[in-house]
Amino acid sequence: MFSRKLTDQIQICLSVPQFAEELFSLTDRNRSFLRVWLPWLDGCKASSDTRQFLELQLSRFAKGEALHVTIVYEGAIAGVAGFNSIDRTNRIGYIGYWLGEEFNGKGIMTTVVRDLIAIGRDFYSVQKIDIRCATANARSRAIPERLGFSHEGTLRRAERVYEQWYDHEVYALVLGERP
Template sequence: MFTRRINEKTEVALGVPQFAEELYELTDTNRTFLKKWLPWLDSIKEPNDTKKFIAGELQRFAEGKGLFGVIFYEGRIAGVVGFNLIESDNQSGHIGYWLGEAYNGKGLMTDSVKDLIELGKEHYSLRRFEIRCAVENSKSRAIPERLGFVNEGTLRSVEKVYDKWYDHVVYGLVV
């Protein structure tokens, strides 16, 4: 199975169905925390919904269109990181991520995204990486800013999360 050691306490593994139960529990426990930024939470009602999602992501991985990684911290699932979209023709990867609330502030996501960029360069020949974050989501925005991404502008009213529309900052990194 695909696993990458990020540091002594953290590793990222390819998302597989065996992780569905624990990933669902993390999602469910953090539902209130995540709901402000993630529009898909209401579609995840039971562990089988997470299992179906992972199966779809594995299909996208097999087609070379995405990569869904599960972050483990001290042996427990802490969140996810990956390429929501790989554009092979344009050598571009669109990065997405989230962490459970208890895992924020430990540098996990910065280190995981940094490693994902290396993986994208080495194994997918990517040269451009993009991260989009809600303008108001300062914790999410801090990741690309720490990693040297360039703020390329703002897309207005681009994502509806339940009853609120968010503008997104687009960050790009060309290597």
């Protein structure tokens, strides 16, 4: 598939509906792990839901609105990442991501986000990259912090995840200001 090899172990592929079965299986195995931070788990009940989501992402990719990539680690699907939205008017890319629990702690997502920054700059000509994380989500916050993003502020009650409201920490990288 259309892919970029980032290291000997890590590859990112443009997400296509053919990944639905394996990606759903990863999601299903990690339901309780992901449910702490992500609001859509209860709506993803079968591989057909994942397939429908991937079809939507591919059509958004075609319109230049988003880029959804599937992360492959040592040949197995490990998670997803991408630009959830691309604001072409203001040239801002909004990054989101998740990994299966068994793929945490290996530096996979930091490597992937570093590459997404390059894609944003070189392919989409964005001038700013935005990452938003729930305040208590230390592992997620560590990624923009590790990559030199600035903390721009806190959005209060930014997201409802099942019965809880989360504040969001907003991180940004202004590409012209990169050292």
